[in-house]
Amino acid sequence: MKQQQLECAANTAVDSRTLYTNLTMAGFGGQGLMFIGKLLAFSAMKAGLQVSWIPSYGPEMRGGTANCTVVIANEPIASPVIRSPETLIIMNNPSLEAFEPRLKSGGTLFVNSNLVTCPATRKDIEVVAVPADEVAQSAGGRKAANMVMLGAYLAKVAILDKSQIEYGFLEFFGSKAAQTLDLNMKAFSLGAAFSQADCKTKKES
Amino acid sequence: MKQQQLECAANTAVDSRTLYTNLTMAGFGGQGLMFIGKLLAFSAMKAGLQVSWIPSYGPEMRGGTANCTVVIANEPIASPVIRSPETLIIMNNPSLEAFEPRLKSGGTLFVNSNLVTCPATRKDIEVVAVPADEVAQSAGGRKAANMVMLGAYLAKVAILDKSQIEYGFLEFFGSKAAQTLDLNMKAFSLGAAFSQADCKTKKES
Amino acid sequence: MSEEKKKERRARIAIDEHFCKGCGLCVDACPQHIIEISSQVTSSGYYPAACPDPQSKCTGCTLCARVCPDVAIEVFVKQKTNHGERE
Amino acid sequence: MSEEKKKERRARIAIDEHFCKGCGLCVDACPQHIIEISSQVTSSGYYPAACPDPQSKCTGCTLCARVCPDVAIEVFVKQKTNHGERE
Amino acid sequence: METIDKTDKMDRVFQRPEALTKATTHYCPGCGHGVAHRLIAEVLDELGIREQTVGVAPVGCSVLMYNYMNIDMLEAAHGRAPAVATGFKRARPDLTVFCYQGDGDLAAIGMGETIAAAARGEKICVIFVNNATYGMTGGQMAPTTLVGQKTSTSAQGRMSERCGFPIKVAEMLSVLDGPQYIARVSVSSAKYIARAKQAIKKAFEVQQLDLGYSLVEVLSPCPTDWHMTPQQAVNWLEENMLPYYPLGEFKVQGV
């Protein structure tokens, strides 16, 4: 794992009284973005928070990219639709192109640097590059790159801890998921470790 | 032909400057009411008048009675729909029941007295009873009872003469009709004669 | 069985004018040719079928009733065993 | 025909990565077993087929191309009669 | 008028079935629908299922069938009787359900629903009255109109180059796996009417036995829209329809 590759954002302060955050994650269909989005929202719900999850939908369109948006708050969520999310998790180049312009100014962009080869262009955002494929591979399987990204995200936006995600994982996805729990949680931890490590911050705005 | 049976109305004065008249004719399907309605309207059109013809329609309903309404005027016809016609030609009992109440007060009711066995009940109308089946039979065929009634009607409401009807008959119904022209025109004439004959007037209103 | 009984009719039909539309299909169907179309119009405007059968030719075969689209015909047949005599 | 010419390949295929989705059907279809799936992802996110064929085993049978759902394969075959030599 | 000797000791051997109401129909004189209705009613009476049966009326001349059958009935939209019957049967599989449909209804607008219900083996009976025309709307060409037959939308007679050939519904459905009983009958004469009743009875028995879909195609005269007398109509049917639409059982399973 090339820890030096890591570029991470400063810790986002989570105000527990008026908690409100949202994020969009995007990549190829099959990269498991929908999965981590649901997992995050479900775990947050189990932690007593208000949540909403909106996918890009439609098997009527084959190929292309998939994305979803999660809102987490401790008050009822008015709009579940977010044009300019506070955070982005991006897993491929087309998604970067599509979503970077929409990231809120001052927001954080998490990219899987193994697949996102184009550089981010905006200067008013923080970029956290995670070599998620490699990290996942080291955890035991490239498929878990999504969990690496989730780990990296939650390490920064500390709304849920690992045990809450683990609980959510088992609870929501059931016995089928249990088989892959170890791999996924390991990937999650490595991703989190990545964020927590003392890292180069690219805060240019 | 039992002429003494005839009960006819007084001549209706037709004001040629502001000609306007309307009538409804009703009977069993197959009694040729639609036919004489169209014939009358068409012939009037050929005579330069404004006309409209509205049928009760719909083969979606089998059996029962058929009726149509004709308006003839020398100015553009606003409503072709007439709730209370000035004249009725009635060819069976059910039609009498249905239409007698709608006849305009002071209007004229022509009935085929061979088939209409129930008496008319209103006192504010004129009733002309024509034994049309018998008259038609004497002209050569019971089928022409409708033409007997038309003849009787036009003898009273003198808007068209026999030659105009004959012209309309040939023009509108074409070569097929020509074969039956003689029978029909004979029936027409007998019907007209019936009306013109000095007859007992039942004017009780 | 007396001579008189033999002359009694074996079967008869009843045509309900309320239903009959004078289609004439029963006329054609009757093997005994005893049904005819009347010349008297009904209140519905039809000339109904009638079966005078003065010679008691009706066999009760029911063919007329079976072809009648308006179920206007009922068929009656003399009981095969004369219950009256047995009792 | 020189010794060298004999070593020249008789046929070859060209796989257009732009079209290929890495379904692998060509891999199975090739009787010479010379097509393989690459480990390098394309910009569309697929691992495309490749046909290195260093031993020139391709016969130009076109089977790979015929089963390809994405018309990603073109097949080239050495002209049967060597026009160059004849001319 | 015949006067009836009320003292005659006679058995009533033919009478109006209980499953018919006392209403006079609106059908034209000589129309085959009346016979078809009566046969269904007789079968319901004989099987003793009048009170466990629900019928679905079509849109066609027989739309008012629910005034004539003394049973619970639903009126379907034009062509949709099999779908309505399916919905009902799925909700009440304990009841016997039948559709009554004309040829426009079943073989034109409702062909999709017909094939689907047949293919599903839906446990319903379909009585399909083929009179080779659209009776109710005034005699337009039907999918079953014979080649050369004149109708109000084929004034020169149906031309196969433009309109193709009449659909043989019974034959076509027999190819499917779902149907358990398929027959074609005629109501043009007493002889055929007797056989028609047997077929209709079998169709209902298939449902009683929970076997699956059954259909009886009934060739039926439409004197009015054929522009014939009732007698001419039955003759025309036998001379022209029978050769193209052979009578018989096309599929018999389990009964």
Added chain:
Amino acid sequence: METIDKTDKMDRVFQRPEALTKATTHYCPGCGHGVAHRLIAEVLDELGIREQTVGVAPVGCSVLMYNYMNIDMLEAAHGRAPAVATGFKRARPDLTVFCYQGDGDLAAIGMGETIAAAARGEKICVIFVNNATYGMTGGQMAPTTLVGQKTSTSAQGRMSERCGFPIKVAEMLSVLDGPQYIARVSVSSAKYIARAKQAIKKAFEVQQLDLGYSLVEVLSPCPTDWHMTPQQAVNWLEENMLPYYPLGEFKVQGV
């Protein structure tokens, strides 16, 4: 990556047909639609009718076919391709018209239009891609889904008691008088693909000869909704679909 020796004197013996555009398709890897498209394109090229042909795309995974075929095309509503094609063909009988339809499109919602067009002998070709599922909407049960096959609306596998048996479209349509050519082919392997092309060619030739309706049913893998790899999918097709849906020509007239 292979580097191509441009000095090789080689003939291109297989290439993208002219009747295909240069667009990449949105189909999943291993989807049979791509092969079916290419075969049609090759046939149009070979018959030299690319510029006299109008295609009708269905609603299904192949709805965007008009982006891939280098010809004039109409998009039909779900199931209505035969009606759209009929309207077009009646207006332009001089052009060659074909429909491309999936099994949900043709055999469920569009069955009525299919039977009617076939019975009329409408002079169109229908390429009917049977992948035993609703590809586009995420793998629901189709009328052609095999008994026991799991789909998103038959999680336990299709049960014939509830859903009946899969419809054999080619066999059923062959009973009608209208169709002149009906065949079933497969695109699961090179061998079958070659035969498929011959059948499609014949179907178009029937129209060229003005004979009437033709239909080619194409068995085609849907790896995504069958939840298989492309290789598993072609194997599953050959092991499961071929026995139920035999390949062959069911009706051949005049060609």
Added chain:
Amino acid sequence: MEKLFMTGNEAIAEAAIRSGCLYYFGYPITPQNEIPEYMSTRLPELGGAFLQAESEIAAIYMVYGAAGAGMRVMSSSSSPGISLKQEGLSYIAAAELPCVIVNMMRGGPGLGGIQPSQSDYFQATKGGGHGDYHLFVLAPSTVQEAVSLTGDAFDIADKYRTPVMILGDGIIGQMMEPVEFEQRPRSKEYDKSWALSGAKGRPRNVIKTLYLDPQKLEQHNLKLQDKYQKMKEDVRIEHYLCDDAEIVIAAYGTVARIAKTAVQILRDKGIKVGLLRPITLYPFPYDHFQEIAERIRKVLVVEMSLGQMVEDVKLAVNGKAEVAFYGRTGGIVPSYEEIAAELEKQLF
């Protein structure tokens, strides 16, 4: 000009043919069967095509196909059959294909009855199908007007590349009146380069309605919307004795004629009443109503429905005058006596 005596249905069919419509696809339903029957005898002899479709749905998609070939094409039906065409009409509007559809309305809902009605106004004008589209809707009130509006319908369809509906009722369809088929000025040559004809010597044409990218679909919708705005230049309405009116009746089609007699009766009594008869129901003559609302006290809307056009009148009047409603339904045609009576009641 010879006067012919024809039913509205036949007259519309003949007018369509004279407007160059050589293709007709339809399915029988009362009270409009004379249209397909007429077409079935005339079109083949003219080298066009008549086809009795297997259903109303098939018919509307056959229209879609023939319109896609650039031909003038028509279908007709009545209420339940028009409901079945809603998906197709939405597609045709989306694909911008010109065509003419006739609805001879009958009483609903469901199978309802076969007598005249006006209860499909909403369906026709607001869009009974899905999505933001509209039909151009014309409502004739005499057989002669049915003829001229049919001719106009084809021109409007071509001008805007839009489906046009002729909204009549059983009376308009079944009634016979004298008609003259005047020689229409030859319609201008409309651009049909979008039509399909085989992609010979030009880039291929595609007729489609799918826009998976919402940006593109929104653009497409805005384009349609522009067209609907532009259509306002073809708004039509008849004013009858409105100049000095204190109260006006608003009615269309058959009812407007009956109302005209009611107006005459009331004028004879010295009551200042007029009639506004929208001829285009979409685009609705909002401006005319708005303008007249400033001058009058009340509008009495009369329909053979339980109140549909009345909403458009209210939207136009926007509170500036009172809007009252009188409706009959189910096939009952109001008489002029009852309309006159209702109006007299509304006077105070």
Added chain:
Amino acid sequence: MEKLFMTGNEAIAEAAIRSGCLYYFGYPITPQNEIPEYMSTRLPELGGAFLQAESEIAAIYMVYGAAGAGMRVMSSSSSPGISLKQEGLSYIAAAELPCVIVNMMRGGPGLGGIQPSQSDYFQATKGGGHGDYHLFVLAPSTVQEAVSLTGDAFDIADKYRTPVMILGDGIIGQMMEPVEFEQRPRSKEYDKSWALSGAKGRPRNVIKTLYLDPQKLEQHNLKLQDKYQKMKEDVRIEHYLCDDAEIVIAAYGTVARIAKTAVQILRDKGIKVGLLRPITLYPFPYDHFQEIAERIRKVLVVEMSLGQMVEDVKLAVNGKAEVAFYGRTGGIVPSYEEIAAELEKQLF
């Protein structure tokens, strides 16, 4: 009460089942496939029936059949599929059969797109089918509300013997949110003596829509109309910060939620703005709008359409306040930022 995390589609399916709906007939279409998929696994095990119909038309008539048996039954689809059901809905309304239909709207017209839209408002509320009938239309804006409205829908359907539509969009269908399935009070026993069950020991029942006699059809229509009037007692609307508002946004469903955030943003800026969210779209809460129109300056109607509900708002407001409109279409979902911006623009 356990919180579940479900898509709107699944939640509606589950809520229907818990309301006693054991029969479902439908045909796949995005974005509502999770409803039939959910039903297909659950209903058979509950002794009910799921059937994937051969088409939307077949599905709606299967609903008609099962409803005729007196069962609680449901169908669902999305825009083009709902267009195909228009004839059937007219029949069901005419036959007075209770049932629930879900429309998860997508962009139109035609095939359009699969992204969320609200452009079937007219179709749902004015009657996309023929004749003077209406659906009772409910528009949920959260998954939790979709659950409770689904329960209500079945009760309303039974109460009025009427088809009820749940009008959602792709977002409501696809979005996951926490939901609780509270124990609903057992619905009262509705009279179902009209249902068919074989005419055992009672006069036969007939379910029909044909009334050939116009008098009878008019009577039938007046009966329906009475029912529609009576439905007004079930009108529902949410008022949000309206008390002191000078301007209000009117929006329903998904858009109303987005607008709520916009209102919050503007309130933070000190602007007195509120939100009116109709929950019943038919019957429309005219009275509430009328009442509030007296107090405010302007209503800004926001829809994912080019302007449909805005007509009902205008009808209600009747000129007493200004009515402005902002719409996005084709699957574009407006953001709260743009709604807020539009509202700021409208302030002056």
